[in-house]
Amino acid sequence: MKNNFFDEFSDSKKTRDLTQKIKQTAKDFKEEIFLMEVCGTHTVAIFKSGIKSILPDNIRLLSGPGCPVCVTPNPYLDRAIALSRSDDIIITTFGDMMRVPGSSSSLEKEKTKGKDIRMVYSTSDALRIARDNPDKNVVFLGVGFETTSPTVAFALKEAKSRKINNFSVLSAHKLIPPALRLLAQSPDLKVNGFICPGHVSTIIGTKPYKFLADQYHIPCVISGFEPVDLFQSLFLLLTQIKNGTAKVENQYFRAVKDEGNPNALRLIDEIFQTTDSLWRGIGIIPQSGLVIKEEYQEFDAEKKIPVLVEKNREPKGCLCGLVIQGKKSPMDCPYYAKQCTPQSPIGPCMVSSEGSCQAFFKYGQMNARVQGQGARDQGQGSRVKGPGSRVKKTRNREVNKNNG
Amino acid sequence: MCLGVPVKVIQREGNEGIGEFKGVKRNINFALLDEVKVGEYVILHAGFAIQRLDQDDAEKTLELFEELAKANDEE
Numbered sequence: 077m078k079n080n081f082f083d084e085f086s087d088s089k090k091t092r093d094l095t096q097k098i099k100q101t102a103k104d105f106k107e108e109i110f111l112m113e114v115c116g117t118h119t120v121a122i123f124k125s126g127i128k129s130i131l132p133d134n135i136r137l138l139s140g141p142g143c144p145v146c147v148t149p150n151p152y153l154d155r156a157i158a159l160s161r162s163d164d165i166i167i168t169t170f171g172d173m174m175r176v177p178g179s180s181s182s183l184e185k186e187k188t189k190g191k192d193i194r195m196v197y198s199t200s201d202a203l204r205i206a207r208d209n210p211d212k213n214v215v216f217l218g219v220g221f222e223t224t225s226p227t228v229a230f231a232l233k234e235a236k237s238r239k240i241n242n243f244s245v246l247s248a249h250k251l252i253p254p255a256l257r258l259l260a261q262s263p264d265l266k267v268n269g270f271i272c273p274g275h276v277s278t279i280i281g282t283k284p285y286k287f288l289a290d291q292y293h294i295p296c297v298i299s300g301f302e303p304v305d306l307f308q309s310l311f312l313l314l315t316q317i318k319n320g321t322a323k324v325e326n327q328y329f330r331a332v333k334d335e336g337n338p339n340a341l342r343l344i345d346e347i348f349q350t351t352d353s354l355w356r357g358i359g360i361i362p363q364s365g366l367v368i369k370e371e372y373q374e375f376d377a378e379k380k381i382p383v384l385v386e387k388n389r390e391p392k393g394c395l396c397g398l399v400i401q402g403k404k405s406p407m408d409c410p411y412y413a414k415q416c417t418p419q420s421p422i423g424p425c426m427v428s429s430e431g432s433c434q435a436f437f438k439y440g441q442m443n444a445r446v447q448g449q450g451a452r453d454q455g456q457g458s459r460v461k462g463p464g465s466r467v468k469k470t471r472n473r474e475v476n477k478n479n480g
Numbered sequence: 481m482c483l484g485v486p487v488k489v490i491q492r493e494g495n496e497g498i499g500e501f502k503g504v505k506r507n508i509n510f511a512l513l514d515e516v517k518v519g520e521y522v523i524l525h526a527g528f529a530i531q532r533l534d535q536d537d538a539e540k541t542l543e544l545f546e547e548l549a550k551a552n553d554e555e
């Protein structure tokens with residue numbers, strides 16, 4: 077492999093070559109085209125790539141529900157926080173969850189109060205902590221989509237076979253395709269094409285998106301995360317829309333195989349079963365969650381360690397739930413960049429580095445300025461809101477163009 | 481949270497190994513992907529190799545990109 081190989085994927089000279097093509101294709105559309113990037117990692121990559129600033133006004137990018145932190149419901153966090161208050165429990169978690177506000181506290185706040193809450197990079201680290209602390213219950217917070225759930229399934233299997241009985245998982249794992257079905261069916265949301273999540277697809281493959289093309293006639297492109305990937309995927313999507321076709325294309329074929337990762341899928345199947353699941357701000361989506369199977373219930377923190385959980389209180393006025401469905405933009409939220417900032421977030425979309433609100437806050441303005449699009453972007457507010465609310469007027473802001 | 485980084489496998493023993501990308505070394509668990517050899521690239525997510533990163537396919541992607549960018553419009 078050439079040395080500069082990976083750099084070629086972020087070569088701006090390359091992407092410029094396709095920019096013209098994208099603009100040309102966009103000219104053919106009489107009406108506004110809404111494309112949704114499902115995955116939070118894509119949301120950030122898209123902001124960083126500057127792609128939003130080259131898009132013609134009639135092409136809108138919407139952020140989707142693919143931010144695990146954003147869709148994890150309050151009661152889950154409250155349970156994790158309640159568990160952390162018990163002296164014989166060590167909570168292990170990916171860093172993303174630390175600052176998410178629950179009903180009255182957060183893991184970060186509990187940690188500063190002296191609770192034993194440890195950030196880990198991998199489930200293997202959590203297992204190690206369990207092995208090193210046999211007199212404590214070590215609970216891992218299982219949050220994430222199909223990319224992450226196999227690594228948690230592996231830990232559960234290891235715990236059972238190596239009899240690490242003080243290890244358990246509090247599972248809030250979710251599945252992407254059922255959420256996409258909900259969006260496709262949503263009467264107040266118009267999506268002309270999906271940019272499908274690259275790393276979820278390394279596990280599930282290309283087939284689970286087929287229903288979107290076949291039943292709902294929505295074009296899909298599975299995309300990588302580098303600028304070259306994003307520009308190419310966008311062009312492929314627009315071309316499909318222009319030609320009136322709807323199929324699943326795999327732009328990220330260097331890492332995504334049609335069949336996905338069969339080992340990982342088998343492991344998910346062995347340890348978890350699907351269930352109706354609550355998505356924060358969205359509601360219950362049928363068969364969209366993973367719970368630990370009965371054979372492994374001695375490692376299921378929810379069953380194993382009963383705890384009193386406080387009454388759920390959602391942050392008032394936070395629009396996160398609508399933002400992650402592409403129905404509202406962070407700009408539509410009265411708290412955005414005022415009471416709600418990454419330093420003092422009100423809702424999960426501002427906490428997570430992949431949340432739309434934080435991505436807007438961090439890259440939105442920069443994107444507009446760096447690309448010199450500020451002037452053109454101004455006053456787009458009334459047209460760039462989620463498609464469900466296009467008619468309403470909104471405040472002028474230079475980055476409005478970048479929103480949903 | 482679905483962040484994945486490409487790494488080159490530089491060492492492997494059973495399910496454990498080490499990968500490197502741009503000078504940064506990371507531990508890899510191969511439990512989800514057995515058939516990987518030293519010298520190959522994988523996508524690393526939360527300490528696990530979740531998929532192989534095919535170098536030829538990466539080249540092909542770049543070629544396809546060039547083709548798209550250069551192709552003459554039929555209109």
Ligand code: SF4
Nearest residue numbers: 394395409416423433
């Ligand atoms: S800006 Fe803050 S309060 Fe408003 S939707 Fe985003 S996270 Fe919620």
